[in-house]
Each structure stands twice: as structure tokens, then as C-alpha cells.
Amino acid sequence: MIWHIFRKDCLLLWRVIVGVALLHFAQIAVLVKMGHFNSTRGLNNLVQVLFLTGMVGSAFLITAVVHQDSIPGVRQDWLVRPIKRRDLLLAKMLFVLAAVAGPILTANLTEGLPDSFPFVATFGAALSRTTYLTLAAVLPMLAFAAITKNFMEMIVGGAATFFAFAVLMLFNGDAPGLRQMVSNSSIYWIGDSSAVLLIILFAAGILVIQFFRRKTMIGRVLAGAALLAAVSTTFLPWQTAFALQQRLSPSPGASSPVALDFDASLGRLRAVPTYGSTDSARLVAFPLRVGGLADGSILAVDHTAIRLAEADGRTSDLERTGVSSLWTDNGDPESLYATIPVPATLLERIGTRPIHVEIEESLTLFGRTASYQILPTGANQQLPDLGWCKTRANDVGTAIQVRCLKPGRGPACTSVFLEHGPSGHQNPKVSSCGRDYAPFFSQFVPDSLTRFSVNLPFSDPSGRMKYLVDGPQIPESHVVARVYQRQEHFTRHIVIPSVVLKDWLQQ
Numbered sequence: 001m002i003w004h005i006f007r008k009d010c011l012l013l014w015r016v017i018v019g020v021a022l023l024h025f026a027q028i029a030v031l032v033k034m035g036h037f038n039s040t041r042g043l044n045n046l047v048q049v050l051f052l053t054g055m056v057g058s059a060f061l062i063t064a065v066v067h068q069d070s071i072p073g074v075r076q077d078w079l080v081r082p083i084k085r086r087d088l089l090l091a092k093m094l095f096v097l098a099a100v101a102g103p104i105l106t107a108n109l110t111e112g113l114p115d116s117f118p119f120v121a122t123f124g125a126a127l128s129r130t131t132y133l134t135l136a137a138v139l140p141m142l143a144f145a146a147i148t149k150n151f152m153e154m155i156v157g158g159a160a161t162f163f164a165f166a167v168l169m170l171f172n173g174d175a176p177g178l179r180q181m182v183s184n185s186s187i188y189w190i191g192d193s194s195a196v197l198l199i200i201l202f203a204a205g206i207l208v209i210q211f212f213r214r215k216t217m218i219g220r221v222l223a224g225a226a227l228l229a230a231v232s233t234t235f236l237p238w239q240t241a242f243a244l245q246q247r248l249s250p251s252p253g254a255s256s257p258v259a260l261d262f263d264a265s266l267g268r269l270r271a272v273p274t275y276g277s278t279d280s281a282r283l284v285a286f287p288l289r290v291g292g293l294a295d296g297s298i299l300a301v302d303h304t305a306i307r308l309a310e311a312d313g314r315t316s317d318l319e320r321t322g323v324s325s326l327w328t329d330n331g332d333p334e335s336l337y338a339t340i341p342v343p344a345t346l347l348e349r350i351g352t353r354p355i356h357v358e359i360e361e362s363l364t365l366f367g368r369t370a371s372y373q374i375l376p377t378g379a380n381q382q383l384p385d386l387g388w389c390k391t392r393a394n395d396v397g398t399a400i401q402v403r404c405l406k407p408g409r410g411p412a413c414t415s416v417f418l419e420h421g422p423s424g425h426q427n428p429k430v431s432s433c434g435r436d437y438a439p440f441f442s443q444f445v446p447d448s449l450t451r452f453s454v455n456l457p458f459s460d461p462s463g464r465m466k467y468l469v470d471g472p473q474i475p476e477s478h479v480v481a482r483v484y485q486r487q488e489h490f491t492r493h494i495v496i497p498s499v500v501l502k503d504w505l506q507q
Contacts, residue, residue, distance in 0.1 A: 001083060005091035009065050010099065016064060020057035021103035026050050028107045031447055036390045036403035039453075047446050058100050059141050063154050065095050066145035072216045073149055089211040092142065100138055105130040108448040115388060117407050125408035125448040128441040136196045136444075140226075143203035146210040147219040157220075164227060182236045185321040186302055186364070189438035190241045195230040202226030238303055238319070242362050246489045248439055254487040255365045257292030258299065262359075262496045269337045270507045281341035283506040286359065288336055288494065290326060296368035298413055298484055299326040299336070300433055303362035306340045308355050308501075316346055322362070327415065327431055338494070339506070347501060357496040364437070366413050366484040374479040376400050376418065385411050385483040386452055397471065399457040402479055408441045410434065410450035413484035418456050418469045420477045425468035430454050437486065 010017065027050035034043050069078045069088060078088055105126050112122035144161075148154040182191045203226070206219045266287035293299055301322030308316040318340045326336045338359050342351075372383050377400065379391040387406025394401055402416060413433040419426045432454075443450070458467050458474065469477050 001087040002091045002094065005069070005083070005088060006094050006098075009068055009091070009095050012068060013061065013064055013099075016057075016061050017099045017103075020054065020061050020100070021107075023050060023054040023057050024103050024107040025110070027054060028111045028447060031449075032111060036388075036405065037392065037401065051445050055137065058138065061100060062096060062138065062141045063145040063148070063151060065099075066092060066142065067148075067150060070149055071146050071210045071214060085211045089207060096138055096142055097134070101130050101134045104133060111447060112407050112449065115405070116382070117388065121407045122448075125441060128408065129443055129448040132196075132442045132444065135200055139203045140199050143206040143210075143219075144223060146207060147216055147223060161223070161227060164224075165231070181238045181303060181319060181321055182241045183234050185238075186300075186435035186437050187241050187245045189436065189442065190244060191233045191236050192442075193438075194233040194236065198229040198233070199226055202229065238305070238362070242303065242489065242491070245437055246491075248437075249488040249490075250485070251367075251487040254367070255363070255490040257294075258363075258365065258490075258492070259291040260288045260361060260492045260494055261291075262494055262499075263287055263289035263335070266335050268504060268507050269339065281343050282347055283339055284342050284347075284501055284504050285337040285339040285506050286357070286494075286496065286499075286504055288338055288359075288361075290334055290336060293326070293328055294367070295328050296482075297328050298366035298433065300364045300366065300413075300435065301325065301336065301338075301361060302364055302435075302489075304338050304340055305360040305362075306338065307358045308346075308350065309358070310350055310353070310355055316350075318342060325431075325433060342501065351502040352500060354498045354500055357499055359494040359496070361492050361494070362489070363492060364489050365487045366433070367487045368482055369485045370483040372481045372483070374402065374481060376474050376477055376479055379479075383481075386414075386481060387450070389452075391479060393474075394455070396461075398459040398461065399455045400474070400479060402452075402454045402456065402481070404452035406450045406452070407448060408450065410452050411483045412436075412486050414452070414454075415482040415484070416454045416456065417480055418458055418467075418474075418477055419480050420469045420473045422476055423473075425473075426480075427456065427458060427467050427469045430456060433484075437489070 027047055030043055030047050030050065034040075034047075069083075069092075070076055108126035108129060109122060112126065113119065144157065145154060148157055182188060202222050206222050206226075209215050209222070210219050264287065266289065269283075269285035269287070290299065301324045303319065303322055305317070305319040308318070320340060324336055324339070338361060370385050372386065374381060374383075374389055374391055377392055379389060381389050383389055383404070386404040387410070389402065389404040391400055391402050393399070400418060404410075411434075413431070415429050415431040417426050417429040441448075456479065457465075458469055459471050460467070
């Protein structure tokens with residue numbers, strides 16, 4: 001009976017199936033058209049529109065197939081026959097896998113295979129993305145459709161759910177002390193995965209209750225509970241989430257030589273490009289001497305928690321997600337700053353008095369795993385860590401553009417620069433870390449490829465910037481791309497017995 005129900009649904013809805021599948025393939029076609037260098041704003045916007053339209057179309061298709069044999073009510077044909085409820089549920093799930101998830105998987109495979117990417121990597125990335133979309137979006141859509149009788153109920157229920165979610169997130173953001181540190185950090189995947197897991201459990205419960213017990217009101221209550229449970233994952237304590245991340249470290253013990261100590265001789269911080277003071281808070285930066293960090297390593301600050309203890313026993317706890325990294329091959333290898341915004345009112349009260357400070361730094365150690373040389377122009381190379389890479393000079397001849405496509409996850413961190421072969425001169429490095437510590441590939445949009453992009457300037461028409469490797473030297477130069485991978489997540493505690501906050505304000 002499962003096959004007969006599935007075949008009936010396909011015959012009735014084949015036009016919608018084809019239309020939604022074409023939306024997914026159209027999105028992939030635009031991405032193929034964009035290739036390595038044709039990433040214009042118009043095409044990027046078109047990809048976003050096609051993705052959203054495809055997801056809305058998938059929701060419409062899922063709702064339509066469920067409503068072919070609606071669960072609420074007492075006049076349905078499947079009740080009169082009767083049809084086994086297990087068969088009905090399995091038939092609808094088979095339809096969703098074949099008609100909704102199937103085209104998404106096929107479209108992602110279609111994008112990767114013609115580009116000569118390895119089949120295993122391409123299929124693994126496409127399957128991973130499709131699985132994530134199915135669990136995080138398609139399955140909840142199926143459960144939500146099961147507790148509605150018709151499209152009008154689906155639309156009203158969807159609008160109510162969206163409004164409730166927006167209100168909950170609004171109160172979440174305004175609530176005192178709820179900083180959503182995990183959600184806005186490199187371990188965001190823990191909160192997201194927790195939310196997805198809860199949604200899967202609630203969705204499974206709704207499907208069982210609806211198809212086997214037909215308890216629509218209970219199913220709707222469970223849908224509301226699923227929304228609350230998903231939002232509650234934004235309140236995960238940092239210490240709990242980071243402890244889980246530590247257990248997933250690829251190389252436990254790699255950070256043992258790394259030591260951090262307060263060192264006043266390093267002086268005050270003069271500038272932090274990504275974070276500064278505001279009218280309501282001033283940035284305080286404690287200089288830390290770093291020891292035991294090997295050459296070719298990166299020390300990334302994921303989270304900083306600081307406790308300020310006054311002489312009368314009162315304490316103030318401050319925290320924020322980290323934004324700084326220490327590159328031993330791209331800057332000062334000896335120091336970094338523990339920076340924290342201190343409310344102006346608190347600084348006014350205790351800023352000039354000696355206080356006791358305790359700092360807890362949540363850190364990640366990266367190590368260099370590979371280094372590649374790429375032609376500065378006309379390159380068309382397949383590299384293990386970066387994927388399919390191409391290079392060219394930009395339209396005005398002032399920079400080298402490096403673009404790489406790779407199925408699945410890209411490198412954790414990269415450092416890229418121009419190097420002149422005969423002299424060994426190097427231009428300034430362009431370094432970045434993706435800061436996504438998830439142990440699996442879960443890219444939601446736009447597809448299953450990771451895109452690596454960097455521009456390496458070698459000329460400044462204004463004359464204000466001089467480069468060691470300039471235009472005439474480009475033919476004898478190459479692009480060097482260094483790749484880094486995670487080794488260990490760890491914490492370090494620093495105690496400063498007595499310090500005056502205003503002595504360490506950002507200059």
C-alpha cells in the first residue's frame with residue numbers, strides 16, 4: 001500500500017514536483033554561471049531569491065502531499081477504506097525524500113561532478129547538505145503540515161509561528177545578562193545542533209501522535225513547545241558548550257606548552273580594528289605575554305571572561321566572544337590582549353581603585369598543515385586543501401585575485417601572500433580564520449561548495465603604499481597559500497592581584 005499511495009501522490013502532484021525541482025536546478029545553474037570570478041551583486045541576489053523560492057516551493061509541495069490525505073477531520077478517504085496509518089506515514093515520508101530531498105541532492109551533485117571534483121568528496125558534501133536541510137527544515141515542514149487541515153490553516157499557523165519566534169528572539173536579545181555568547185561565536189554549531197535535535201524529536205513526536213492517534217490539539221501544543229525549546233538553546237552557558245568542544249579536540253595535549261601571563265611591560269593597547277569603545281562602555285585591554293607557541297601556529301581567542309573583585313568583596317563579571325588571533329608567522333609572536341568592554345558607570349565607580357582581576361581565556365590552537373605555490377595569473381590547479389583554484393589580475397591591474405571552490409568544508413585558517421622567487425621578497429599576508437568548529441559539514445546556503453576568495457594587492461595608484469613585489473615582478477612571483485587546521489581547544493586562567501582599570505584603557 002505504501003507504493004500505491006506514493007504513486008498516487010506523484011501522479012497528482014507531478015507538475016509541482018517538476019516546478020520545485022527546476023527552482024533548485026536554476027539556483028545551481030546560476031552558481032555554475034558565476035564560476036570563480038563572476039560573483040556580481042545581481043547574481044548573488046538571484047541565488048538568494050532562488051534558494052528562498054525553492055524552500056517555499058518545497059514547503060508548498062510538502063503541505064500539498066500531506067493534505068492529499070489530511071489527518072485532522074473525520075471525512076477523509078483513507079479513514080473510510082481503511083488504510084494502515086503506518087503505511088500512510090511511510091508513504092508521505094518516501095514522497096518527501098524522493099520529491100523534495102532527491103532534487104536537492106541531485107542538483108548539488110550536478111554542480112560538482114562536471115568540475116572534476118573527486119566523486120567521494122562531491123557526493124559526501126552533497127549528501128551532508130541534503131541531510132542537514134532534510135532534518136532541519138523538511139522534516140519540521142512535514143510535521144507542521146500534519147497538524148493543519150488545509151492551506152489556509154497552514155498559512156495562518158506559519159504566520160503565527162514566525163511572529164512568535166520574532167517576539168521570543170526580541171525579548172531574548174533585550175533580556176539583561178542574556179548575551180547569546182555561544183550563538184555568536186565559533187562554537188555556534190552546538191546551539192544550532194541542539195535546536196535541530198530538539199526540533200527533530202518534537203517533529204517525530206508530532207508525526208507519531210497525528211498519524212497513529214490523530215490528536216491534533218496535542219500536536220499543536222508540541223509544535224509550540226518545539227519553538228520554545230529551540231529558542232532556549234540560545235541560552236546555553238559558554239562553559240558547558242566549550243567543555244563539549246574541548247572533548248572534540250583533534251590533538252589533545254597539543255596546547256600543553258602554551259602559557260599566558262599578565263605583563264605590564266607590554267604597554268597599553270593602541271587600536272583594535274574590529275572592536276572599540278562606545279559611549280556606554282570603554283574598552284579595557286590587559287596585555288598578556290604568550291609563551292610556548294611554536295612557529296607556524298595560530299592562537300585564536302574564542303571567549304574572554306573577566307571577574308573584577310573589589311576590596312569590599314563586591315564582584316562584577318564581564319564576558320564577550322573573542323575577536324583576536326595571534327599568528328606566529330604574521331605579526332608579534334609574543335603577546336596578545338585580553339580585551340573587554342567595561343560599562344562607563346562601573347568604570348567611573350572603580351576605575352581608579354586597585355582591584356583584583358581574574359581572566360579566563362577560551363582558546364583554540366591551530367597548526368600549519370600545508371603550504372602551496374600557485375601561479376599569480378592563469379592558474380587552474382586542484383589543491384587538496386583549497387580545491388579547484390584559479391588566479392587572475394583584477395581589471396585595473398593592481399591586485400591578484402585568488403578564487404577556489406571545494407566540495408564540503410574548506411580550510412580552517414589560511415595565510416596568503418605574494419612572493420618574488422629570485423629575491424624572496426614578500427608582500428603583506430592576507431590571513432583569516434573561518435572560525436567554524438563544527439565536526440561536520442552543515443552549510444545551509446547556497447550549495448555544497450565552499451568558496452575561498454582573497455585579493456592580493458601589489459600596486460597603489462595613489463603612491464601611498466609601496467609593495468616589495470610590484471607589477472614588473474609578478475611574472476617571476478607566485479602566490480603562497482598556507483593552510484592551518486585545528487589542534488586543540490583549551491582554557492587558561494590569569495590572575496592579576498592588583499591593577500587599576502584606567503591604566504589599561506584602549507588608547
